[in-house]
Structure formats: C-alpha cells, structure tokens
Amino acid sequence: MTESELIALLKQKDKAALGYLYDNYSAALFGVILRILQDKKVAEEVLQDAFMKVWDKIDTYDDKKGRLFTWMLNLCRNLAIDKLRSKEIKKVGKTDDIEENVYHVEKDYLVQQSVDGIGVKELLVRLRDEERLILELIYFKGYTQSEVSESQGIPLGTVKTRLRMALINLRKELGVE
Secondary structure (H helix, E strand, C coil), rough: CCCCHHHHHHHHHCHHHHHHHHHHHHHHHHHHHHHHCHHHHHHHHHHHHHHHHHHHHHHHHCCCCCCCHHHHHHHHHHHHHHHHHHHHHHHHCCCCCCCHHHHHHHHHHHHHHHHCCCCCCHHHHCCHHHHHHHHHHHHHHHCCHHHHHHHHCCCCCHHHHHHHHHHHHHHHHCCCC
C-alpha cells in the first residue's frame, strides 16, 4: 500500500488502514517513545494515545509539509515529552527503586536496536558530530532547545542553527527537499 493510499483510507476512517498503520509503524514509534520515557508501561500508554490521536487528527496531516511517518514521529515525540514532564511521571521517578533502574539500563540496548533497525543510525552517522549530538538530545532524549543549551554550554541560537542544519542535511540524505 502506498503512503497516499494509506492516508486516503485513514481519512475515510478505514479500520483496516489503522491496523496496517499500526503493524508497519508501531515498533519504530514505540522505540522513540521508550527512549524518551524509559518506562515500558508508560511508553505503551503513550503509543496507544498516539495512534488514537493519529486516528482523530489525520485530517490535519498535510503531505506538503512532510511524510506521514515524520508527522507521526513528531506527534509521538511530543506526547512522550508531555508525559515525561507531567506530575505523574515526576512523582514516580522520585520513588523508583534500584531494580527498576537496572531494568532501564538493560532495555536501553533493545531501544537502540529498534531505532537502528529503521536506518536512523546510518543517517545520523553522516551528520557532523555537533549536529548529531543536538538531534540525539532533542529527538531521542526529549530535551528542549533551552535544556540542550544549558546542559552543553552552547548559546541557544547555536543550538537552533545546528538543529536546522541537521534537519536540512538529513532531508538531503533522504532526497526530500
């Protein structure tokens, strides 16, 4: 099924299209959400919320602004960051025990595998080190541009410029202008 066919079916509220979307995109999206949240159960909740939001908001998708996967990735990333900043997660984070933290370290390896499986790692290697760092912190770890600026000791304007250049270079690598 082509992306345009999938989008048309989703806009017609075709449940089979939603199943196809889930089967083909959920693993990659879950990997990104999990990398940000570091909690499998919460990440599963956010993934479910994301697919419900895709279902409800598919009419707002504009293919002129980017691919469907990119739109869904940004949606998932934003939901994960919102969840990470919620009071619920902050409270749970303060009461984690050591066994949970060991579990997080072990599952980091699995998240890395799923992100690598969709070819992101190969694309990131082609970027300059400073661009790659900014992308990893913002898109995979959920930092804001201001947080990257503070944590890395880089002016905010420089962070924004490097992020913009990284995205431009990724588009060139993908052949998307």
